[in-house]
Amino acid sequence: MTELINGKGLSLVPKTDVKQGLKDFKSDQEVRWCPGCGDYAILAAVQSFLPELGLRRENIVFVSGIGCSSRFPYYLNTYGFHSIHGRAPAIATGLAASRPDLSVWVITGDGDALSIGGNHLIHALRRNVNLNILLFNNRIYGLTKGQYSPTSEVGKVTKSTPMGSLDKPFNPISLAIGAEASFVARTIDSDRKHLQSVLREATAHRGTSLVEIYQNCNIFNDNAFEQLKDPEVRDDITLRLEHGRPIVSASKAAVRGADGNIEVVPRESVSEERILVHDAHNPDPSVAFALSRLDEPAFEHVPIGIFRQVDRPAYDVLMAEQLEESVAQQGPGDLHELLQGGDTWRIG
Amino acid sequence: MTKQVRQLDRVIIRFAGDSGDGMQLTGDRFTAGTAEFGNDLSTLPNFPAEIRAPAGTLPGVSSFQLHFADHDILTPGDAPNVLVAMNPAALKANLGDLPRGADIIANTDEFTKRNLQKVGYDANPLEDDSLSEWRLHAVPLTSLTVKALENFDLSKKDAERSKNMFALGLLSWLYHRPTEQTIKFLEQKFAKKPDLAKANIAAFQAGWNYGETTESFSVSYEVKPAQLAPGVYRNISGNQALAYGLIAASVQAKLPLFLGSYPITPASDILHELSKHKRFGIRTFQAEDEIAGVGAALGAAFGGALGVTTTSGPGVALKSETIGLAVTTELPLIVVDVQRAGPSTGMPTKTEQTDLLMAMFGRNGESPVPIVAPMSPSDCFDAAVEAARIAVKYRTPVMLLSDGYLANGSEPWRLPEVSDLPDISQEFTTEPNGADGAFLPYQRDAETLARPWAVPGTAGLEHRIGGIEKADGTGNISYDPDNHDLMVRTRAAKIAGIDVPDLDVDDPDGEAKVLVLGWGSTYGPIAAAVRRIRRAGGKVAQAHLRHLNPLPANTGEVLKRYDKVLLPEINLGQLALLLRARYLVDVISYNRVRGLPFKAEELAGVIQDVIDSD
Numbered sequence: 001m002t003e004l005i006n007g008k009g010l011s012l013v014p015k016t017d018v019k020q021g022l023k024d025f026k027s028d029q030e031v032r033w034c035p036g037c038g039d040y041a042i043l044a045a046v047q048s049f050l051p052e053l054g055l056r057r058e059n060i061v062f063v064s065g066i067g068c069s070s071r072f073p074y075y076l077n078t079y080g081f082h083s084i085h086g087r088a089p090a091i092a093t094g095l096a097a098s099r100p101d102l103s104v105w106v107i108t109g110d111g112d113a114l115s116i117g118g119n120h121l122i123h124a125l126r127r128n129v130n131l132n133i134l135l136f137n138n139r140i141y142g143l144t145k146g147q148y149s150p151t152s153e154v155g156k157v158t159k160s161t162p163m164g165s166l167d168k169p170f171n172p173i174s175l176a177i178g179a180e181a182s183f184v185a186r187t188i189d190s191d192r193k194h195l196q197s198v199l200r201e202a203t204a205h206r207g208t209s210l211v212e213i214y215q216n217c218n219i220f221n222d223n224a225f226e227q228l229k230d231p232e233v234r235d236d237i238t239l240r241l242e243h244g245r246p247i248v249s250a251s252k253a254a255v256r257g258a259d260g261n262i263e264v265v266p267r268e269s270v271s272e273e274r275i276l277v278h279d280a281h282n283p284d285p286s287v288a289f290a291l292s293r294l295d296e297p298a299f300e301h302v303p304i305g306i307f308r309q310v311d312r313p314a315y316d317v318l319m320a321e322q323l324e325e326s327v328a329q330q331g332p333g334d335l336h337e338l339l340q341g342g343d344t345w346r347i348g
Numbered sequence: 349m350t351k352q353v354r355q356l357d358r359v360i361i362r363f364a365g366d367s368g369d370g371m372q373l374t375g376d377r378f379t380a381g382t383a384e385f386g387n388d389l390s391t392l393p394n395f396p397a398e399i400r401a402p403a404g405t406l407p408g409v410s411s412f413q414l415h416f417a418d419h420d421i422l423t424p425g426d427a428p429n430v431l432v433a434m435n436p437a438a439l440k441a442n443l444g445d446l447p448r449g450a451d452i453i454a455n456t457d458e459f460t461k462r463n464l465q466k467v468g469y470d471a472n473p474l475e476d477d478s479l480s481e482w483r484l485h486a487v488p489l490t491s492l493t494v495k496a497l498e499n500f501d502l503s504k505k506d507a508e509r510s511k512n513m514f515a516l517g518l519l520s521w522l523y524h525r526p527t528e529q530t531i532k533f534l535e536q537k538f539a540k541k542p543d544l545a546k547a548n549i550a551a552f553q554a555g556w557n558y559g560e561t562t563e564s565f566s567v568s569y570e571v572k573p574a575q576l577a578p579g580v581y582r583n584i585s586g587n588q589a590l591a592y593g594l595i596a597a598s599v600q601a602k603l604p605l606f607l608g609s610y611p612i613t614p615a616s617d618i619l620h621e622l623s624k625h626k627r628f629g630i631r632t633f634q635a636e637d638e639i640a641g642v643g644a645a646l647g648a649a650f651g652g653a654l655g656v657t658t659t660s661g662p663g664v665a666l667k668s669e670t671i672g673l674a675v676t677t678e679l680p681l682i683v684v685d686v687q688r689a690g691p692s693t694g695m696p697t698k699t700e701q702t703d704l705l706m707a708m709f710g711r712n713g714e715s716p717v718p719i720v721a722p723m724s725p726s727d728c729f730d731a732a733v734e735a736a737r738i739a740v741k742y743r744t745p746v747m748l749l750s751d752g753y754l755a756n757g758s759e760p761w762r763l764p765e766v767s768d769l770p771d772i773s774q775e776f777t778t779e780p781n782g783a784d785g786a787f788l789p790y791q792r793d794a795e796t797l798a799r800p801w802a803v804p805g806t807a808g809l810e811h812r813i814g815g816i817e818k819a820d821g822t823g824n825i826s827y828d829p830d831n832h833d834l835m836v837r838t839r840a841a842k843i844a845g846i847d848v849p850d851l852d853v854d855d856p857d858g859e860a861k862v863l864v865l866g867w868g869s870t871y872g873p874i875a876a877a878v879r880r881i882r883r884a885g886g887k888v889a890q891a892h893l894r895h896l897n898p899l900p901a902n903t904g905e906v907l908k909r910y911d912k913v914l915l916p917e918i919n920l921g922q923l924a925l926l927l928r929a930r931y932l933v934d935v936i937s938y939n940r941v942r943g944l945p946f947k948a949e950e951l952a953g954v955i956q957d958v959i960d961s962d
Contacts, residue, residue: 014805027812029824058807063647066815074812074825079804081650082814084673087643090608090635094644095804098606098631099651102804120643123636319631326626333628335599336766339592340580343380343529344763348578 010203012100013059020051027077033068038189038215042136043075045192049199050076053103060103063092065112068143069136069215072107086117089124089133093315096130100316103203106133111141114150114170122179128207129315132199135172135212136189140221153298158220173292173307176210177285183209184288185306189216190229194304201306207314227299239264239294241305246275247291252301254294262290264301280309351560352567358417359523359571360425363515364442365434365455366403367396367410370512375412377516377533381525383583383760386573387416390872392424392945393756397613397696404458404466409441418572422872422879424757426947430522432515434458434489437467448481453518455511457490485564489514496554500547510551517555524570527556579762586725586754587614589761590684591621593732595628596766597682598654600733601740602773605630606648608641609658613696614752615686618658638666642683646670649679650813652776652803654736658684661703662693664747668711671745675715675839677813678790678799680739682732683717687751689943698943699752701868704922707747708897714836716843718742719896721749723871726761728754731894737772738846743798749896751918753945754869777802777809782821787811789823797842848895850902853909855889856882862959863910865935867893867923870916870946877951881959888955896923904931912936914958916951 025047033039050060060078064070066085073080083091088106096104106124113121113135124131140158141147147160151172155164176184183205187198195213202209214225228234235250247254248267253275257263262276282288288308295302361378365371372393382389392413401408415425430451433439435458446452459472473479474486493514497507513534520527531549538545559565584592598605607630609619623632631648635641642657649655657667664671664685674681687703689695707719718738722731728750735748777800782788789811790799802809811823819826820834853863866874871892878890891906893899907913907927914936915924921937928935938954940946 056805056807058810059805061650061804064814073814077810079810080812080814081647081677082812082816083643084669084815087639087670090640090643091647091650093640094606094608094633094647094649094653094655095651096647097633097644098604098648098653099804102651119636120640123640319633323626323629323631330627333595333599333625335596335769338595338625338628339763339766340582342582343384344580344582345384345386346580347386347573347576 010053010055010103013103014056014101015054016056020054020057022048022051024057025050025077027075029074031075032071034219036218037068038138038217039069039072039136041189041192042134042195042213042215043072045195046199047076049196052200053203055103059101060105061095062105062107063088063095064107065117066143067109067112068217069107069109070112086112086115087120088112089117089120089131092131093124093127093129097316097319100130100320104131106131108133108135110135110137110139110149110151110172114172114175122175125176125179125181125208125210127315128182128312130206130208132202132209133211135210136215137172137212138215138217138221139169139224140217142217142220146220171292171296172210172212174289177289177292177308181210181308182207182310182312183306184308185210186212186214186304188214188225188228188304198306201309205309207312228302228304237299237301239301239303241278241280241291241303241307243278243280243306243309245278246272247278247303248275249301254291262287262294264294280306283310351565354567354569356569356571357419358415358421359430359569360413360415360428361430361432361519362411362413362428362442362445363432364409364411364438365512366437367398367408368400368403369410369434370509371410371412371434374512374516375414377530378519378525379414379583379758380529380533381520381527382414382416383581384526384529387418387571388420388574388576388760389414389416389583390421390424391415391758392753394944395697404435404437404463406437406441406467409437411438411442416571418574420574420576422876423945423948426949430519432519434511434515436463436469436473439473440467440469446482449483451483451485452479453485453487453515455489455515456486457488487518487558487564492554492558493551496551497547500550501543502547506544507547510548513548513551514555514558517552517557518559520552521556521559522565522568524568527552576760577762581760581762583758584726584761585617585756585758586722586728586750587617587686587756588621589726590722590728590732590748590750590755591618593729594618594622594656594682594736595625595630596729596769597733597736597772598628598630600769600772601654601736603652603654603740605656606645606653607632607656607658608635608644608648609633610635610638610641610663612638612660612663614688614755615658615660615663615684617755618684618686638663639670642667642670642681646674646679646681649674649681650677650803652801654682654740655680656682656684658686660686660688660696661690661706664703664706664710671717672711672713672715673815674745675711675717676815676818678743680743680801681745682735682739682748683745684748684750686755687749689941695943697752699869699918699945700941700943701751701870701918702922702941703749704896704919705925707749708926714840716840717745717747717897718843718846719747719749721868721894721896722754723868723892723894725754725757725759729761729764733769733772734894737770740772740774741798742796742842742846743801744843749868751869774801776806778806780808788821789813790818791821792838797838797845844898846898848898848900851891851893851900851906853889853891853906854878857887860887860889861911862887862914862955863889863891863906863912864914864916864955865891865893865907866916867896870918873946873948873951874916876948877955880948880952881955886956886959888959893923899930904933907931907933907935912958914938914955916946916954918946
């Protein structure tokens with residue numbers, strides 16, 4: 001570990017020559033989510049994606065908090081740590097900061113990451129700890145049986161809000177960009193191809209990758225993202241974000257309006273050159289932030305894909321560099337010398 | 349003029365001034381000179397939580413007490429022989445502690461009408477005979493300092509700021525302290541501002557010369573070096589010793605240290621100290637909050653580091669859920685609680701022993717945690733190594749209960765030889781332990797009941813742990829009632845079975861009927877009180893607990909050996925509650941919760957009363 005280089009993605013994680021398949025990443029534990037839960041699709045997508053990385057399985061760790069999604073680590077045959085509510089980013093930070101040879105994943109939900117663990121999430125993002133954070137957003141509390149969450153829409157009627165919720169929801173993408181995140185993306189449980197393409201980019205990114213995954217809770221908040229799945233409308237409302245490509249859906253396009261704001265207009269109403277070209281690598285986060293606001297008020301058009309992907313040194317590498325610098329300047333630590341340092345005197 | 353020199357066996361000095369007057373630095377430097385000279389010593393800083401409370405007010409008073417002697421001593425002393433009062437507030441706040449006949453050195457320049465009014469003096473006590481029972485030395489410290497520095501290109505304000513060095517010079521003359529170290533220190537401290545270095549040194553020397561020439565001081569004092577055990581010594585505070593102990597633990601455990609911490613008084617100095625020693629492979633992580641501090645330490649422990657978090661009581665309250673997670677995931681973790689006065693924010697800079705029951709029980713569920721408590725500033729070193737030994741060997745979080753008195757107090761420390769430190773290393777598990785190459789993360793060592801510590805990166809041992817109850821052996825999620833009962837009892841048995849040394853009893857002739865028992869930082873005052881009793885011909889035994897959980901195996905037997913057991917604590921009887929419950933012994937509690945350590949004289953009186961009572 002002392003020969004660290006500022007590697008990209010998972011370049012510090014040992015690779016295997018052994019060919020891996022989906023079954024190598026399945027644990028022997030019975031999966032226990034409600035039938036029809038979006039988590040099954042995400043689990044299957046992750047299990048079938050991991051072999052592609054070619055990493056030694058023992059160098060992969062999944063850390064989670066509390067909530068339905070946080071059971072995830074039990075179902076993967078890697079190292080796993082199912083921790084406590086909201087704290088997964090903190091625990092994963094200690095692990096990733098001290099072990100650059102690990103691929104560390106955080107599995108969390110909208111309540112876990114944005115309510116009780118909000119502080120840890122934003123600080124992990126600003127530090128750029130080498131983590132892949134998968135935020136399963138179903139806009140409801142599932143494990144506690146159906147209270148509104150910090151991403152529930154205003155007026156949500158739930159067990160704890162019989163007259164409707166009063167709280168303005170968080171937009172996880174806006175929040176992450178505001179917290180100085182270096183990689184921010186959104187995908188959806190039902191689109192395995194897109195989900196895996198985002199994971200591919202997220203794992204290639206060194207630093208914190210925040211991936212919001214729209215996930216359906218069919219028990220307490222069914223069809224929350226139905227428009228994005230309905231073949232009748234989904235292609236019209238889904239704005240694909242691909243670096244270097246125009247930001248469009250089947251029928252709409254993002255343009256810069258007369259007031260400088262980004263707006264979505266019918267595609268045929270504007271010429272090709274007026275359509276905004278997506279630049280995920282823009283050092284200035286303001287356009288990415290503006291794009292993250294396009295799904296307001298309610299799913300008229302929803303950007304999907306990678307909002308932001310900029311290079312910034314990862315926390316573990318910076319930390320290791322300070323250690324190496326200290327050794328280079330002062331030599332390796334010597335306990336005898338340390339204890340005998342300072343003003344000493346001898347008796348006898 | 350040749351001045352008289354008088355021999356003393358011990359002296360207690362208290363420097364007191366405004367929190368901006370540099371009293372802590374003055375005390376530190378006098379201590380360094382005293383240590384270099386070879387006296388035994390003990391110190392007690394006492395300062396407000398406010399960085400700069402309004403100038404000249406009582407809440408803004410900061411003080412530093414130093415006890416030094418030609419023999420070994422145990423406490424910073426009860427009552428000062430000398431008070432250096434830099435302003436009226438410092439005089440007023442400290443006069444009550446000063447025995448009649450003690451010396452007062454007062455800075456007359458600050459005894460202005462306005463400053464006197466600020467603290468409620470109607471008349472100037474330096475002039476109205478109200479201090480006639482003390483030996484008053486009225487010295488215009490500020491103006492003498494300004495005059496001594498008139499040839500320096502300094503603003504009046506900068507010149508005035510050197511008055512603490514003038515006072516240090518005067519006291520150094522008065523007690524024959526060596527000066528070289530202080531001059532060297534000032535040169536280093538102001539290396540980038542050589543003018544300030546020269547000015548401070550000039551003020552220091554002017555103070556010395558003033559003592560030599562003025563008629564205010566007709567006598568100076570000598571305190572001969574103490575005959576301590578042979579060895580190399582350095583003066584060390586509890587927080588520094590604790591930090592060094594953690595570094596030593598990392599070396600002796602052959603594990604990289606990871607500190608996750610959030611700044612909090614009076615524990616922050618451990619974070620500061622450890623952050624200076626990265627060349628030992630130490631990672632220090634200043635977290636976003638207390639919870640993240642302990643969480644990151646636990647995450648690092650999962651990855652094979654020696655995980656440590658440092659805090660004070662309010663921080664422990666926030667960390668308790670994560671400590672519970674460490675209990676159930678059975679990972680090594682050291683939680684340092686530098687106790688301070690509570691509840692809530694309490695009095696952050698004042699000391700207390702009020703977190704014992706929180707350390708024992710302050711978590712949901714049955715979640716036993718071993719507790720180690722150092723008994724002196726230098727013992728913080730050994731206690732840290734011991735806490736790490738237990739954490740690593742038994743795979744458990746360990747509470748290390750220091751307190752504000754130990755943290756900021758200092759004493760000479762006879763340096764250990766590195767070769768004498770215990771090897772506390774344990775092997776990671778690298779091979780499957782079950783049938784057919786299976787790995788059972790909760791299959792225990794038969795002797796210690798510790799589970800295997802298999803870290804990520806170890807092929808074939810991939811496993812999942814977490815906060816949900818686990819099946820014995822496999823560690824899979826289990827809601828089975830009998831399994832839960834077994835796991836609760838097994839976790840308790842593991843902690844109860846930790847190997848801790850027997851409780852030593854100091855009972856010189858075996859005739860004592862009364863045992864004084866203590867734990868943690870009360871060791872010094874209790875031992876000093878016991879000496880007083882014995883010098884007066886009384887019989888009393890003393891024992892001091894370093895391990896609070898589990899208690900030494902012979903604790904019950906020791907308690908029952910004596911007619912009476914007296915237990916002084918700086919709380920309302922927390923250890924007494926545990927001992928009464930566990931051993932059915934009618935422990936006599938003595939409790940004061942004033943944010944200050946006990947005084948030896950006070951405890952001697954209490955012990956005598958218990959001896960005398962029927």
